[in-house]
Amino acid sequence: MDSGTNPNVREIPSSFGNMRQLESLDLSQNHLSGQIPPQFANLNFLAFLNVSNNQLTGRIPTSTQFSTFPNSSFEGNKGLWGPPLTSDIVAVPPPPKSNGSLSNPNSGDEIDWNIISVEIGFTCGFGIGVGSLLFCKRWRKWYYRTTFNILFKIFPQLEQRFGNHRRHVYVNTRWRH
Template structure:
């Protein structure tokens, strides 16, 4: 013995539901699936009441107001554009890290290049002095 779950009214993909001979009791929930069912779908459940059966549920005192499904609700889908961008970053970064870990020659060249870039950024005064010294050396050679 049990009641028909009110959550069944939210299942919009059901076209036919036969609940006969299940020893169900209580009111039949009001929803699109149950409003279109025939009384034969509930046959053999002597404790059921409400539409589409001709049995009134005035004594139950239950409120079976379940909100109908929202037809404007969008199904959440995967945004493949973002997935492909993230995958590109992962592959690019993974390739560089793999090269740095596996190839010693590449690692040393990479470290030298990054060191030069940082020196150019963080030591602009020293760079001007070095350039003057290089110019003077070229003139005397």
């Protein structure tokens, strides 16, 4: 478990992540440093993990298994951050920046234009559709006629029940003044 030049520095080997059937792992109080290997996220059978009281740093790997472990499994590592640790710890460093921008593009005061454009598009489309039915009699007649035709094709029994009322929907009638 030694890491290169300094014999006092020990890191968790990433090869532990290859032990797919591993159910329990206690690495507490081993003076470990570095990060928890991302391969640990692949340990689907891991029911118990304890890496407390080491000098581990970085983000805790994200997986369903890691979200089930209690905070006590990670305490005593001042440099660890991310779920399942709570936000009560103020000394946790912020996530690292990549290329001068935050790793989460939706953080802070930025506007998420994807959501805004969907809302504007829906509102305009809905307004055009409803407005055209309210203010254009010809489109309204076409809409009702088409809707009835579609419904009668899907549910033929409706035509027997409501067939005589079908004439009252403005089908091929003209208003005379």
